[in-house]
Amino acid sequence: MPERHIVLKNCKVIDPQDITGYLARDGFKALAKAREMQPDAVINEVKAAGLRGRGGAGFPCGLKWEGARKSPGDTKYLICNADEGEVGTFKDRYILENDPFTLIEGIAIAAHAIGAKQCYIYLRAEYRHRLNLLNNAISQANDKGFLSHVEINIREGAGAYICGEESALMDSIEGKRGEPRYRPPFPTVAGLWGKPTVINNVETLMNIPNIILNGAQQFSQLGTEKSKGTKVFSVSGDVAKPGVYELVLGSKLRELLDLAGAKAVKMVQIGGATGRIVPAEMLDTLLSFETILGAGAVTVYDESRDIVDIVLRTMEFLREESCGKCSPCREGTEAMVAILRKFADGRGAPKDTVLLEELSSAMMLSSLCGLGQAAPFPVTDSLKYFRPDYESRVKQKMG
């Protein structure tokens, strides 16, 4: 199936600096409709649509909203996670710079549904170049009276991959080191400053106006049983046309790679540093929550690439970005880099692959958050599909 622009329908069509063009394309009609609906009815529509979180975890959006709405208390927060730090992901940057208005409308609808009077957009420090554009869009929507029920403020990150993890993100807004929290309690019960909080990815909120305006049915007819709608992918690496592509969920990876002009593929990393590796012989894999998806980062490596080098560089990234709070992740990524470097230098020992596997399972079982739990994936996946690449780097005994 070719590209299908639903989330990206306004990108490169409207002027991101002027709300007029957005209004001419049904902009803020969904908000008007939502505000005539009871919040529970809005939540039910999102539940019926089957929308799942686009930041990688895939949690049902309507359930999350319902959880926060039903939590006791008058003060509730909505956070838009624009801390897109996963290696190879840039879809949210593309969305922010081409269509900030749909995002703002999605936020306004979500705030109405949850009962949040305050929303924070957590923008990564690396995207500061889009701060004025985003502030301008908020200001224009406010001037038109669309934000009378919610105040939207941008909070900027300060350079930390881990702050894309939702509980670390909240600690960062609170001004602390961005370290993941123990759960429960979940954010919908006790989140930002201890209040019920919904944290949604940029792309998740981009889907909301369409669902409200055109109905759950129209949304959920696209996709697979458990993955409804479309997904925006960021494609980079060894391709002729790197960029952002929106496909119906359940499309084949091969279709996406053809669109981007990938040739002589050796492997594809899906979901960034903590994502999964797909070897060339599995390019018919479907892109969905049931199979493999993450936040939609797709990095392509051609036959000239060295697998061990790629996995080592991935692990060096994770070692650097591990927040240090829990030891399985902090020490595990360190130890993995040391072992992987031995292979990269041709000094691997036969027992080192076993060590890597043991470390992997320990980290997966005992790390506090998704970073440490998923950090071993590039190692385990590459050992599964490219073991000879490791074995050929084992040091031969002299004499």
Added chain:
Amino acid sequence: MTEIQTKTASPQEENVLVRLKGAQSQFGYIPEKSIMEIAQSLDLPLSEVYGVATFYSFLAIRPLGRNVIRVCQSLPCYLKHSEMIIDTLENALGIKFGETTNDGRFSLGFTNCIGACDLAPAMLINDELHGNLTPDKIEQILKSYK
């Protein structure tokens, strides 16, 4: 483009990270005296404020140059020969990564994925994004930073 008006921050929002960023934009880095002042005024242990200041890669506790170059070192940029950009920058500025030029004009450093993989190789100078870099472009770009 109109700037949205900054409202008066609530006590909750007037927190360590916000204050540290304030110090950094005032001095170009976070001096020790700012860390002490923030700790004192928020009634927090010095170690906690220092812990926040050193957690985030965009905060600095040592002086930096007027312009901070951050070259992306992550895989998508690496695949597009970011090492060529690194060599060109080191030669043009006469410094190594992690160093600042003697005239204080530039600091040179690495950063992890900046979300510009479609424009690889890419770098940030201060808040500005520069993509599709080639050695030829570097000289021109550097000229525009005083």
